Amino acid sequence: MNHASKRTITEPAREIPLLMETDIVVVGGGTTGPLAAISAARRGKRVVMIERFGSLGGNLTLGLNTKPSGALVGGLPLEIWNLARSVGGAGPDYMAVVKTGGVKIASPCDPEMMKILLTRLCVDSGVQILFETFVSGPVTEGGRVTGVVIESKAGRQFIAAQVVIDCSADADIAAKAGAPFVMGSGEDDAASRKMQPVSMYFTMNKVDIKRLADWARTCEDVPARAIPATDAGLAYGLWLTGFNGSLQQWQKDTGVKLQRDNITLKTADGLMYVNATRVTGVDVFDPKQFADAIVECYRQIEGVARYLRERIPGFEGASIGQIAPVLGVRETRHILGEYTLTGADSTQGTHFDDSIAADVSALDIHDPKGADVDFQGLRPYEIPYRCLVPMNVEQLLVAGRCISADHAAHARSRNMPACMATGQAAGIAAAVAIDEGVPVRKVPVVRVQSILRALGMPLHAEEIVQ
Secondary structure (H helix, E strand, C coil): CECCCCCECCCCCCCCCEEEEEEEEEECCCCCHHHHHHHHHCCCCCEEEECCCCCCCHHHCCCCCCCCCCCCCCHHHHHHHHHHHHCCCECCCEEEEECCEEEEECCCECHHHHHHHHHHHHHHHCCEEECCCEEEEEEEECCEEEEEEEEECCEEEEEEEEEEEECCCCCHHHHHCCCCEEECCCCCCCCCCCCCCEECCEEEECCCHHHHHHHHCCCCCCCEEECCCCCCCHHHHCEEEECHHHHHHHHHHHCCCCCCCCEEEEEECCEEEEECCCECCCCCCCHHHHHHHHHHHHHHHHHHHHHHHHHCCCCCCCEEEEECCCCECCCCEEECECCCECHHHHHHCCCCCCEEEEECCCEEEECCCCCCEEEECCCCEEEEHHHHCECCCECEEECCCCCCECCCCHHHHCCHHHHHHHHHHHHHHHHHHHHHCCCHHHCCHHHHHHHHHHCCCCCCHHHCCC
16 A cells, blocks of 8 residues: 555556457547548448447537537538438538628537437448447557457456547547647646636427527527528527627526526527536546536526526426536547647648548637637638647547647637548548558558548548538
8 A cells, every 4th residue: 555645556467358359449439439430340440439328429419519510521421411311310501690701500410310320320331339338548569559448347358459549539548558648728737728618518398499589580699690591490400699698687687607608509300409508627537526517517507597488588488308418528638649730720721731631610619718609610721630640659540629739720620520520531541551551650641532532521621612
């Protein structure tokens, strides 16, 4: 027993049994992981995807987010959304009016239908999903990742792989493998560091959506909006952001204090989804802070639901329907890759020869200090393959919001269209590396790009027509 500054225990050494050998392990079945897994499996590779919950989609489905903050422009991301549309699980794209003009956004999806579709696509492509399984960490040999250790009802086991793709959102595997990273804006002092806040979605039942839409058309307190011209379009097409003045006045009148200046409402399959909570300064790697943030979100949800019922037309008889069972985390680790995407790259459209996706996600910044949301539609930008390749670790790729991007670029690259695109690229790159017999760091990017082009994925900014 160590009686130093912190009490510790020593676990006895033990042998961990091998569960299986595979070509590619994908860690995380959220918004990013299924894209990586399907893309690699469709290239004929044996793929195991490990998901800590009992369904796929992460923040998109379990988190009730439902909507990419931008358009899906091609490849597997667009294939998935078109499949959802074909079964009534999503609507058409719409133009949202924001302070910079307009931004094209893929409609929300029905999160329950999306869970089914993502699972079906994985199974049909040959992906082995391990649900309710937690990845304890990577196994490395000489700086090369050779697989992962998992924990499940069966105990502790090892899965061997030629390539591991970290789609954990927090770069958990990359960090444990020794890849360098920064937290948020990168300052060593936590008090000075900028980190987008956490939130929790919820839904409301029995909302008169037509009454709400009619009122919002003439309300100056809802400056950002997408309001369908027809009642039929309201099922998937209503998006309202604002309520700042009314929300502030309600807090003064009632004494209820919230942490966010605005509210976003949107519909998916006729159900009202509410994005209105915020907790700043949370270290999500501290279990107590994480739990306290959830408790605080619950408090805010009660307050926001009361505000909507008391002040917003259409909510008079509404009630809380469902609260997301997971906390929505916007920003934690950014790996340091072979290239770090900068804010200037993401706003000025820097050209990259090794681009694996042209993205049109909105600039979406939730102020780390708790002020208003900065949501803007900007011109397309490019994501280079090098952002997916962490320094100092071999046979590991990273996809999703923890790619090598600075705090400013993260305002775009954290959004679902970019996460889905980097997942797709990572899966293809891993498969190509195995086919070519080269490390993922040395993969012939032109080969990856040719496959992406064949899937209809724009790679450079000028290829997207807005």
